Amino acid sequence: MSVKRRIRVYLLPLLLALAVSGCGDHAETPVIKERQPAAVAVNSIVPVRTGGNSAQGELLLIPETALFRNGEMTGVLVVGKDQRISQRWIRTGRSLNGDVVVLGGVDKGELVVGEYNPGLLEGVTVIKSPNVTEEVQSK
């Protein structure tokens, strides 16, 4: 069996050379294509706010609804300058009236999707839907 594998390994460069010489003229198609899907409307896009009092110092706050979890990891969906969302892992502290204190991972003023939706995948373009209806929310 191992001899077979050796032969295979030995033949590999040869086969590769053949393969490459055979298909030299057309370029490899990348997996991640530049898709331009229609932007997905989300209920709310909120900036990371600051709060807290003088004793605590400045605190970063985001709504608790924005959070999602994967095991022990906590994340939010950050909306980039190009309106695309990306998952961001954060560390959270205590809750404050429906908000949660972020200890690390986001900057003040960054935009996050206010209500987490598992259907929103990395790289999707989002816009804030102008009028939020009940149906959209329940979806």
Added chain:
Amino acid sequence: MNEGIAGKLAKQFINSKITPLLMVASLLVGIMATFMTPREEEPQIVVPMVDLYIPYPGAAPAEVEARVAKPIERTLTEIPGVDYVYSTSMPDFALVTVRYKVGEDAERSMVKLWSTLMKNMDKMPPGVQFPLMKKVSIDDVPVLNLTFWSKTKSPYELRQSAVQVADELKKISNIGDVEIKGGLKRQIKIELNKAKLQQFNVSPMQIARQIQQGNTQMTSGDFKQMNQELVVRSGKFIESAEEVSNIVVGIYGSAPVYLRDVATIVDGPEEVNNYNFFGWAAAAPKGSLSGEYPAVTLTVAKRKGGDASVLADKVMSRVDGLRKTTIPSSITVSETRNYGATASEKVFTLLEHLLMAVVAVTIVVGFFLGWRGALVVLASVPITFALTLLIYYLLDYSLNRVTLFALIFVTGIVVDDSIIIAENIHRHFAMKRQPKLQAAITAINEVGNPTILATFTVIAAVLPMVFVSGLMGPYMSPMPIGASLAMIFSLLVALIATPWLSFRLLKIEEGHHEEYDITKTGYYRLFNNILSPFIESSFKRWLAFGVVGLMLVGAIALVPLKAVQMKMLPFDNKNEFQVIIDMPDGTSLEQTARVAKEVASYLKTVPEVASYQYYVGTNAPINFNGLVRHYYLRQKANMADIQVNLVHKGERKAQSHDIAKRVRADVQKIALRYNGNAKIVEIPPGPPVLSTLVAEIYGPSQEQQIALAKQVKRVFEETPGVVDVDFLVEEDQKVYNLVVNKERAAFRGVSAEQIAQTLRMSLAGMDVGVMHTDKQLDPVTIQVRLPQSGRTSLQDLSGIFVQSQGMGTLTTRLRAGQMIPLSELVKVEENIQGKSIYRKDLRRVVYVTADVAGATESPVYAMLDMDKKIEKLNLPGGYSISPLYTGAAPSDDKLSMKWDGEWQITFEVFRDLGTAFAVVLVIIYLLIIGWFQSFKTPLIMMIAIPLSLVGIIPGHWLHGAFFTATSMIGMIALAGIMVRNSVLLIDFIQIRRAEGADLKQAVIESAAVRTRPIILTSGAVVIGSVVMLFDPIFQGLAISLIWGGVLSTILTLVVVPLVYYMAEKKSTVTVKNKK
């Protein structure tokens, strides 16, 4: 007729039945050896390196340095065989690294180190804990990485699966360390509730003590009764989270306080301490998922002397088996490193190159000697290599790129002996002066002895390379040994097998019957036309010498003109590289992860990248480079490693080094946006160093050193071609120092240690034991800590209480057990964390590091460039420094700087190779004196050596290549080959003159007769080297052999006979006069 050794040997074997048997036998053992020799990519390098971790809790770097690092270093340098001692004094602990000389025995070194350390442990200050000693060796580098990733599983679940697989894999024979990177372990978390603690009057220390005491079980003894022994056991280990929560931690009023009353007990993943993600990139196989997924990496190392490819095959087939049982279908296992496969591939590619070289050489020989002659030569090569491979196996060498390189390197040379013998037999057959057997033996006699001499000159040329010292030694030494062995075998084959084959294969052509006359051959007419004018006119002769001299000077001038640049070794075309991200100290794990992700998202779009995996808070699996650079310590929150896997080199046009160069700027731009520093780290082709460019800065004080380092760093940054600039000085990090108010603590009956312990438990957490369960393979720790939300600011510390110890402390009359708020006892001071202190060989040093890429690829030129700028720097005290090259300044009274890094190795290698070359020249000279019994003749022969430079240097310029260490090896080997050509040439002149020919006639005849074997042998070297031309590392060697070979062969054929003529003319005249 007198016969030399060669003739005698040939006579014995030319008609013996034993000869073919010997040939077949050696072929068979060679083939067997090839498959039995372990295969690996890198040569085995024994560099005993030991890391000593010496904890000194609470001490600042300066104190660690003065009390621990310094005294330990001093004693360690006394150990014989120690090459360097480095130390880093950090807050709370010292890391001392001892590096032994290359080749020192690892176990003996450990014993010596241990005994020295033990002898001096009594000198350590109180508070220093027992040192942890870790030997670091090349076998710690994982040969196989398996990434477990999943769309749906969490890092905790991934790790659970990986642990099970690791446990199964451990059963495979010859497997080394199996480790798991990333993921989250199972832990029983006891999250303290501050309010409840206060309410029930329970302190964290008390909880820790209760759990520790509750988690014991022991055999108490036995009863003897009725001739029987009954074992008595007491206590019980904690086996579940439930049991933990039921531990009674105190009494409140008259009711017991259970742990569950004052804390939340969570059995599950530990708190996030690393992020490890995997993703496919632009060049991923079709149909791969986009996006990135939580991942855990299982790394497999091999045992010393094991075969990486065999192990990798075994592990992979085991994993395939486990896919059905242990690994859930939702988890994908991807192979992200397989050094076994790459080693096999490298070995087989090299073997293939070897084959190509042999075939090419055979074809060339075929042109001159006909297909029968070619067959004779072709048959001799495999036998030679088979025997060499057998010796490799017997000497415990592995098949790696260096040992195989040695074989390719000598391909062109080992055929030479056979060519010379076969060619001369061919010539004698064609002359038809003697019967066939007689002709063959005469032919062997004629060239046998000079061939033996010539072989030994070539061996003399390569063998001194064994003495290359330092880290480069193991990379170099298999080469001269392998090449010398192959040369000796090729000589034996040429004297035993070649005559046998020639005698049977070469035919005496029937066509022409006229008497052989040299003057009628084309070669004779050619050389008569070329050489006669120079022989007859001394003016023309001198003109010719002048032209050759000018060419030589011109060629050498290309070096100072920078048309040809020197570099130790060029980068190999690898399938991976790493990105190392360092965020400012104190950056949170999430922020680092965010930067790593952003960099990774960029790398994902690079067309040649197949997949990537980033590791934050834990180090990526190391390679040999990372081992030397201590990358396995990169486990802090501000550090991230990105492992970038490229598509196979056969499927892309760009070399890995070019890709690395291309992405560098963009990667650094992203990191810089977050004040981070990103470096692109490629696998170095030779021995790894801290960094390609290292400036070591010595000086009287750390402040001055850092000030100078900052200036030097700026110079680095401003110099084009210098990239990845960094220095090993941490950014200022804020520290809250909680100073205990001693009077108050004494009045309250609280000790400073109690405060420190309580704080540590609350913030960092404290492992108070392990859960005893037989189902879990990873130990499950029980940790007491405040929940994440309860330890974010100084304010949170206010709710922490310590318990008064009451009268026991003798300082208070308070009742024991009273809860004292911590805020009452400590005062907060804001400080800057002390900076790590680096020391090398007992002196404080600050390192500035960088790499070179782009504008200049060779550190030497960048260094020379920066020297001028560094000399102009303004230093306190108004003096200037000039960087040192070979050794550090003798004292630290003044600031000084020394270059290190790749330079140090380059310097050592070229110094050793230079010395080797000088020794080679002397040995060759002595050998030829011994043969020709003349002091003058060897000098004439050695004229050919510098002539090779006429080809070598412009050759590098034409190819736009660097003059590397392999080029230098080529040059040295060429010296041997060229001298051999001269030996053959002059030997024939002397034979002809002894037969009574005129000097001029003898010179021209010799040139004519020897041209064919010389062109053939040099042609073999040149053609054999062409296959190496496309290998990034061996390119220099190929260029040296090809261009040096061609040019110096042509020049040798003209210049050497002329010089010999000039030298001998005078002596001939005097002899005649005497007569």
